[in-house]
Amino acid sequence: MYTQAMDIPDESGKKLAAVSNAPSDQEAAFEARIDADGRIEPQDWMPEAYRKTLVRQISQHAHSEIVGMLPEGNWISRAPSLKRKAILIAKVQDEGGHGLYLYSAAETLGTSRDQMLEGLHSGKAKYSSIFNYPTLNWADVGVIGWLVDGAAIMNQVPLCRCSYGPYARAMVRVCKEESFHQRQGYEALLVMMKGTEEQRAMVQDAVNRYWWKCLAMFGPPDADSPHSAQGMRWGIKRISNDDLRQKFIDATVPQAKVLGVTLPDPELKWNEARGHYDYGQIDWAEFWNTVEGNGPCNKERLATRVKAHNDGQWVRDAAQAYARKQKERALKEAA
Amino acid sequence: MSTPIDYLLHLADNAVVLGQRNAEWCGHGPILEEDMALANVSLDLIGQARLLYQRAAELMGGDATEDKLAYFRGPHEFRNYTLLELPHHGALVGYAAADRDYATTIVRNFLYSALMVHVWDGLQQSADPSLAAIAAKSLKETSYHLHHSRDWLVRMGDGTEESHARAQAAVNHLMPYTEEFWTTSPAEGAAVAAKVAIDVWALRPAWDALVNDALAEATLTRPNFHGYVTEGKVGLHSEHLSYLLGEMQGLARAHPGATW
Numbered sequence: 001m002y003t004q005a006m007d008i009p010d011e012s013g014k015k016l017a018a019v020s021n022a023p024s025d026q027e028a029a030f031e032a033r034i035d036a037d038g039r040i041e042p043q044d045w046m047p048e049a050y051r052k053t054l055v056r057q058i059s060q061h062a063h064s065e066i067v068g069m070l071p072e073g074n075w076i077s078r079a080p081s082l083k084r085k086a087i088l089i090a091k092v093q094d095e096g097g098h099g100l101y102l103y104s105a106a107e108t109l110g111t112s113r114d115q116m117l118e119g120l121h122s123g124k125a126k127y128s129s130i131f132n133y134p135t136l137n138w139a140d141v142g143v144i145g146w147l148v149d150g151a152a153i154m155n156q157v158p159l160c161r162c163s164y165g166p167y168a169r170a171m172v173r174v175c176k177e178e179s180f181h182q183r184q185g186y187e188a189l190l191v192m193m194k195g196t197e198e199q200r201a202m203v204q205d206a207v208n209r210y211w212w213k214c215l216a217m218f219g220p221p222d223a224d225s226p227h228s229a230q231g232m233r234w235g236i237k238r239i240s241n242d243d244l245r246q247k248f249i250d251a252t253v254p255q256a257k258v259l260g261v262t263l264p265d266p267e268l269k270w271n272e273a274r275g276h277y278d279y280g281q282i283d284w285a286e287f288w289n290t291v292e293g294n295g296p297c298n299k300e301r302l303a304t305r306v307k308a309h310n311d312g313q314w315v316r317d318a319a320q321a322y323a324r325k326q327k328e329r330a331l332k333e334a335a
Numbered sequence: 336m337s338t339p340i341d342y343l344l345h346l347a348d349n350a351v352v353l354g355q356r357n358a359e360w361c362g363h364g365p366i367l368e369e370d371m372a373l374a375n376v377s378l379d380l381i382g383q384a385r386l387l388y389q390r391a392a393e394l395m396g397g398d399a400t401e402d403k404l405a406y407f408r409g410p411h412e413f414r415n416y417t418l419l420e421l422p423h424h425g426a427l428v429g430y431a432a433a434d435r436d437y438a439t440t441i442v443r444n445f446l447y448s449a450l451m452v453h454v455w456d457g458l459q460q461s462a463d464p465s466l467a468a469i470a471a472k473s474l475k476e477t478s479y480h481l482h483h484s485r486d487w488l489v490r491m492g493d494g495t496e497e498s499h500a501r502a503q504a505a506v507n508h509l510m511p512y513t514e515e516f517w518t519t520s521p522a523e524g525a526a527v528a529a530k531v532a533i534d535v536w537a538l539r540p541a542w543d544a545l546v547n548d549a550l551a552e553a554t555l556t557r558p559n560f561h562g563y564v565t566e567g568k569v570g571l572h573s574e575h576l577s578y579l580l581g582e583m584q585g586l587a588r589a590h591p592g593a594t595w
Contacts, residue, residue, distance in 0.1 A: 077358065080400045080590065082401055082402060089358055092362070098365055196592075315365055317497070318498030
């Protein structure tokens with residue numbers, strides 16, 4: 001699962017304006033390839049700002065996958081059937097896998113996983129803000145699949161055509177798995193909606209809490225989006241925040257109807273003239289407050305990641321010490 | 336002779352309880368690769384449990400289902416080895432809180448999978464063809480679990496001073512619980528008589544060899560056993576199982592009759 005936060009500035013993006021000192025023919029070749037909609041590969045020359053933008057975006061994406069394991073992991077032990085438990089474990093495992101590909105893709109740009117994790121743990125690097133909200137009932141798991149992964153897919157499908165080759169290729173696999181998660185989430189909700197009154201109430205409650213947060217996932221309105229124009233120019237971003245948001249709403253309204261839930265927006269209605277659904281005001285103050293670290297779960301999410309990393313230090317140390325010993329033994333034997 | 340259902344429940348409960356424990360690491364592993372590895376182990380175990388419960392439910396008939404067996408039986412009805420229900424830390428009472436210790440997790444997975452590779456191997460010849468098929472599938476998965484946990488056991492034992500101390504403490508803590516492997520419960524006895532199961536006692540030399548070899552490579556020592564032999568497989572558990580089941584079964588039990 002993931003999203004948007006790639007338009008969200010963080011500390012690692014501060015030097016974006018750095019002027020490239022590369023020879024102009026290299027720059028010209030880069031620009032020409034971008035213009036021709038070609039792919040940039042790790043060994044190719046690229047402007048420093050392009051590299052930094054990508055590291056920021058891909059690492060935010062990777063962090064989002066890893067932090068995103070926590071809200072869903074919250075329900076693994078309590079999944080109400082063995083089938084749903086297995087589906088949920090497999091899904092959360094997929095998110096971890098996405099994190100791995102994405103860290104690897106970012107490493108091709110010359111930043112190590114350790115450096116990226118340091119950025120996350122110190123609070124300098126952002127992750128998708130959607131994971132700073134709590135998962136309060138079992139239906140949240142289904143709603144995250146349907147709406148959060150659904151929104152992520154809207155964002156990510158265009159990234160399969162991203163100008164940076166390793167990222168684009170990682171996204172092809174990620175998108176396939178996300179589509180699967182979205183269908184599984186929706187199917188779980190369909191079963192609940194056909195169930196008891198309490199089950200239906202759980203689904204509606206989860207939709208009420210997540211709907212607006214999902215719309216905010218597409219990032220600030222185009223007029224306020226700090227990196228969008230350059231990202232579009234470089235073929236890193238293909239479709240604007242507002243266009244993606246509209247596409248998501250238009251696709252989701254009929255799905256909500258089939259499901260039998262009410263989307264919590266009284267202004268949501270079909271606009272014949274525009275050929276799209278109109279919708280109400282997103283609470284951007286709340287969104288930014290959460291991005292800045294003051295949402296309901298920011299501190300818990302980050303502290304949990306930091307604790308897991310710190311608690312695991314001795315395990316990683318053991319693996320390295322053992323590998324060193326093995327190497328020394330092999331050298332001794334060879335001598 | 337028919338398949339003793341209690342024996343299938345013993346195998347299924349082992350898998351579901353250890354699967355539940357392994358999944359507790361999800362999002363908290365020492366490195367991303369291990370988060371995924373333990374999720375994978377858990378997924379295999381939950382999958383084994385499902386097949387075994389389904390077979391048990393089929394033999395029981397009536398309204399038995401895999402979820403009724405997993406979610407609507409109490410701790411005294413569970414037939415898993417006590418070893419598998421223990422939390423991921425050293426010896427503490429049921430309501431004590433402590434950080435998870437990866438050495439405990441790894442040593443437990445190792446001790447159990449070192450047994451189960453032999454059990455599943457033997458069960459491929461079970462007189463119950465469904466169980467034989469489940470055994471063939473589970474053997475492949477368990478071989479991987481053994482490989483994974485053995486590798487880490489050796490890395491920890493022969494890693495740093497701290498990892499060695501943690502691994503040795505986990506071995507000291509958990510090894511006595513393996514004595515339960517070698518007693519014969521009525522369900523096991525009936526299953527052996529029906530040629531549905533194999534005699535676990537006969538696997539002891541093979542298990543000992545696997546364990547002793549790994550411990551030696553890990554520079555760890557095997558503690559001598561003297562003490563209480565646990566009886567989880569006849570329904571007499573530690574204080575820890577009711578907490579594990581309380582968490583696992585709570586939501587399902589709050590909505591009896593609901594479909595998920």
